[in-house]
Every structure is written in structure tokens, then in C-alpha cells.
Amino acid sequence: MFAFDNINPLIAAGGINAPEIPALGWISNSIVVAVIVTVGVLLFTRMATKRMELIPGSKQNLVEYLVEFLYGQVEGIVGKHVAPKAFPLLATVFIFILASNWFGLLPGVGTIGFGVTKAPLVLEVMETPLLRPATADLNMTLALAVVFMAVWAWLSISELGFWGTIVHIFGPKGGLQGALKYLLTPIFIFVGIIEVVSIVFRPMSLSLRLLGNIFAGETLLHTMGELGEKIGLPSWMAVITSVVFPLPFYFMEILVGALQATVFSLLCAVYIKLATTHDEAAH
Numbered sequence: 001m002f003a004f005d006n007i008n009p010l011i012a013a014g015g016i017n018a019p020e021i022p023a024l025g026w027i028s029n030s031i032v033v034a035v036i037v038t039v040g041v042l043l044f045t046r047m048a049t050k051r052m053e054l055i056p057g058s059k060q061n062l063v064e065y066l067v068e069f070l071y072g073q074v075e076g077i078v079g080k081h082v083a084p085k086a087f088p089l090l091a092t093v094f095i096f097i098l099a100s101n102w103f104g105l106l107p108g109v110g111t112i113g114f115g116v117t118k119a120p121l122v123l124e125v126m127e128t129p130l131l132r133p134a135t136a137d138l139n140m141t142l143a144l145a146v147v148f149m150a151v152w153a154w155l156s157i158s159e160l161g162f163w164g165t166i167v168h169i170f171g172p173k174g175g176l177q178g179a180l181k182y183l184l185t186p187i188f189i190f191v192g193i194i195e196v197v198s199i200v201f202r203p204m205s206l207s208l209r210l211l212g213n214i215f216a217g218e219t220l221l222h223t224m225g226e227l228g229e230k231i232g233l234p235s236w237m238a239v240i241t242s243v244v245f246p247l248p249f250y251f252m253e254i255l256v257g258a259l260q261a262t263v264f265s266l267l268c269a270v271y272i273k274l275a276t277t278h279d280e281a282a283h
Helices: 030-051 056-080 083-103 137-158 162-170 180-224 235-244 247-282
Strands: 002-004 111-118 122-129
Touching: 030 056, 030 083, 030 137, 056 083, 056 247, 083 137, 083 247, 137 162, 137 180, 137 247, 162 180, 162 247, 180 247
Parallel strands: none
Antiparallel strands: 002 111, 111 122
8 A cells, every 4th residue: 555654754765774665575665766777777878879870869969978078087087097997887886876866856756655654743654665765775875885995996906916005005105215215114004004994984984975965865855845734834735835845955956966976976086096096107
């Protein structure tokens, strides 16, 4: 049985956990959205590039422009040598996060679901939303960050070698030579230990930053949609305010969705650049 929840924003959004859909077993509502977004992007790309034309149509032109623009941005950060290896991951991450963030703004996402129960202080609570933004689930954002770190480690070792990566982290910087190099080596080792700690925490910082912004925006939209009812407006007016009040924040969330996709991808590109900078200088 479907239920429409306009009472409790946190439970309407599914809370910080992504609940499983009863009819689908272990599959959560955020996984459903991730699959929908992935299939949608693949189908659109396939339709746009199935028949490549010299004079491109609107779909092919959009895909070509997006690929060229993203490649130029990646190349400008990581360099020409590393860009071909880093671009597939960075472009995929950006497009997936952007599409997932904007998909979460569609009407019904997070507010249509299964089951209604009574709860204290509210009239009724929806138990399981059918859909929720994939990037509002810590499992998804953490998985994206962990996959990136695995590729980051592979790129670092493939470009510098295992020993070169160790030297890059713990070795003296700035081309120091002579006695000064050995004198400052303990300091660089200490700095390298701090760098290792920051590397270990990168997946968590990347995932929580994305999760926090998207989950906060999701909760804000739900709250503004219910504001008219919360302040005691008549039912007919509460229906109008449920559309009017969230509307300005929808435009803000469109911007936030694009910004968070950019920040996540940009930080990933910077991390790759920092890890391969020595090899880049050699080329």
C-alpha cells in the first residue's frame, strides 16, 4: 500500500539510514535510485552516440560538449600525462553524483512510500519511502570514496612506483641536497606520517561532506513543505504553501547539487595531482 507522508521530514527522507523495500529484500530505496540514474545515463549516452554524425544532433552535441569540457578540466588539474587514466573515473563520478543529486529533487522522491504508522507528536509516519537520493545514503557516498581511493592508490603506484610513492610521502621536498637534506629528514618523516593519517581519513571526509549537504537539503525541502501545516494554516492554504514555500529552495538545491558534484570530483582530481606531481614534473 502506497502512502504519502507530509508530516515528519526525517522519517519521510528515510532518516540517515536507507531502509530496505519490503518487496525487494535487501535492496534499499537508495540502491533503486542509483540503478535508475545509472541506467538512465547509460541509455541517454547510448542514444546520443549510437549513430555518430558529422553534424551532431542535440543529444550527441550535449554528450560531446560534456566530455570535452570535463576532459579539459581534468587535464588542467592532473596534467596531460595522467589525464587519460584519471578522466574515466572522475567524469563518471561527477556525472553520477550530479544526476543523483538532481534526481532527488523530483516530486515524490522521499515522500511516496509504503506503510503508515502512528507516532508520538505527529498524526502518522510513513515507514518506508519508495525512493530517496542515492547520495543521501552513507553507503553510497562511502562506496564512491573508497572506489576513488583504490584508483588513486593504483595511479600513484603506477606513476611513481611503490618505492617512489613512499619517497614522495616521506622524503625531503624542494630538491634539498647535502647536510641540510639529512638534517630535515626527521621533520619530513613526521610530516609524512601526518599525510598518511590524512589519506586514511579522505574516504570519510569525502563521503560525509557529500552526504551532509544532500541530506540537509532533502530535510530542508520536506520541512518547508510542511511549514504551513505546522504553523496551523487552514488545510487548503497548507496545500498551497506546501508548493510555494519549498520552491525557492528547489533552485538553491539545484545549485547545491551541481556544486557538491563539482567539489567531490575536484577534490579527487587534486588528490591525484598531489600524488603524481613528481612523475608529472619528469615528463
